[in-house]
Structure formats: structure tokens, C-alpha cells
Amino acid sequence: MTKNVKWADELALVKKIIEKTGLTRTTKWDADVYTWNGKNIVSCGGFKDYFALWFYDGVFLKDTRKMLVNAQTGKTKALRQWRFASADEIDETLILDYINEAIQNAQEGKTWAPQKGDPLEIPETLERALRNDQKLKNAFGNLTEYKQKEYAEYIESARREETKQSRLEKIIPMILNGIGLNDRYKKNPLPDDHKKQGRKR
Template structure:
């Protein structure tokens, strides 16, 4: 049985309002595409902004909004803990849309993209679990084979062993990856093409 595919704006509460935003955006030369179930506008294949409707508001978000001056003070960070660059401008009515102001923000977002500004994603360092480190220290051939993997594949092994809660599960996972490491196969290679 196939699950229903989630769509971005199921309620259709903001159809007319989103059309007003689209009509403004369409004057800028950005290319409309659909990503994550909603309209996203790009410049040379790079995400610049998107629009969508939510329960209590509709919004235009700027993928690199952190670089916008926001002189009108309209942008919000929807998730302070996780969102570094994206900023939203929320509207509750079509009357909230000031076409000239929206267009100035869009043009500034385009200039930010053209300037190549951006925040590099931070990689989360996954430490080598103690049980795996002990095994690597005790077996030089295993250690050499492990170190031959890319950092990405090493990280997969570290996560796989480290996420186990019980000692017996860690030992079983260690046994499984030992074979893979010696064979030069990554943990998830069978799923990659």
C-alpha cells in the first residue's frame, strides 16, 4: 500500500495570496521550479527564494536571507537552533503585501546570490566509539583498512556502532563491520549505485 505523498499547501487557504506573490516574483527573471512540494525560485540553478502557505500565514522565504539588510525588520528565523541562513517574511493577508518592498527584498536576494555569498554547512564530527577504537588499536590490519576509507564512510561506521544502546548490540555491529572493513566495502555501499 503506497503512502499518500505529502504536499506543501494542502489547505489551499492562501491560493490568491500566493498568486499575488508569484506575480511579483515573475517580474524578476527568476526561474520557477518545484522543490519539497512547493514553488521555489532559482537563479542559474541556485535556490533564491520560495513561497508557501501555512495554517496561520503565508510566506516568502529567502534561502540566504541572513545576508539581507532587512531594513523593514520583516524577516524571521523560523528555527533558531537549526536554521543558519534561511529567513521568512510572513503575511497574514493580501493587504500585508507591499509590492515595492517585496520586490526590493527579492532584488537584494538576487544580488546576494550573484555575489556568491553563503554559509558553509558545518560537518558534525562523529567520534570513533570506544569499542571500535579499542578494536582498531588492537588490530593494525583492521586500522589500516579502516583508514583507507573516505572520512564519510568512516563516519558511517562510527555512527552505526556508536548509536547502539546495548553492549551486545555494539559487539554485533562491530563484528558486522569488521568483515566489511577488511573487504573494503562501506557500510551502505550496497545501496549506492
């Protein structure tokens, strides 16, 4: 992941804790993503006012200490964030407990699957491109719902409009070729936005 100057030391501490779990580190969506058997488990990153861990299937965690929040209530179904305002809030034992529970959930097959009938929410940046390009719209429509969702989340997760547009330009050729976002990652990872502009999401 791009080095976030403000939270660099804190994120380094968090990553050292994550690495104690034996998860595999990969790079997706401009972030270090830690996986088990190819399944996304946890990631971390810095934002303006806090740094955070996020659990991809956090909805299944017991969260007995009430550390987790839904960053986009009403939109985000499975992902949960654990936010920190300072290094003093980093509790290694508790973090390991949460991550190990997440790993156990993955081993047990607990994962969020979109419910039939749930509408796919397309971010405006992508929706506008689809409206203006019938060929792109048709190609997007031919993708599986899972692949459509991945692309929608990839665009929506960017905080800045410039980043959303940059990501859109990168995925259009992939959509036209019927390639899923993670299909590309398995071979030649999508170029990271942060290599050019730093973390400006």
C-alpha cells in the same frame, strides 16, 4: 506547489511579484522554488495561520524593515521567512527590493556554507531508520556532508509525521544508490507528496 485553499489568492499574488524578477521557477520539496543560475533564491507557501516567502540565504539580507524571522532559532542558519497574515500586507515594491537584493547577493557569491565542526542534525525519523538498517546507515555515511544535510532538511521540513515517513520511504532507494536529493531533481524529480495528499505538512 500544491494549491493551499486558504491562501490560494494571496499566494497567486506573491508568485506574480516573484515572476517579475526573472528568476527561474522549479519544483523542489513540494514547493515552487525560484532560482538564479540553479541556485535557490526564494520560495513561498501557505501554512495554517499565515502564508510566507522564504529566502534560502536570507541571513545575508540587510532586512532594514525587520520583516524576516528565523523559523527555527538555533537550528536554521541561513533561511529566513517573511510572514503575511492577509493580502493587505503584500507590499510589491518592498518584496521586489528584498528579492532583488537576494539575487544580487547570489551574484556576488554570498551563500551559507556549513562551518567545519558544526554537527549534522539528523531528524528522529531518519535517525531511527539508520539505526535499524546497517546497510542504509553505511550508505548514508558514504554521502558527502552536503548530501546528508539535504536529506536531513528534506525530512525535517515536513510538518506531519506521516509526511516525514512518506518522504523517508522515497529517499531510501536514493541513499542506497549514493544519489543526492538534488541529483534526482535534475533528471526525474522526486514524486511530490502533495500529488496524493495535498498540503498536509
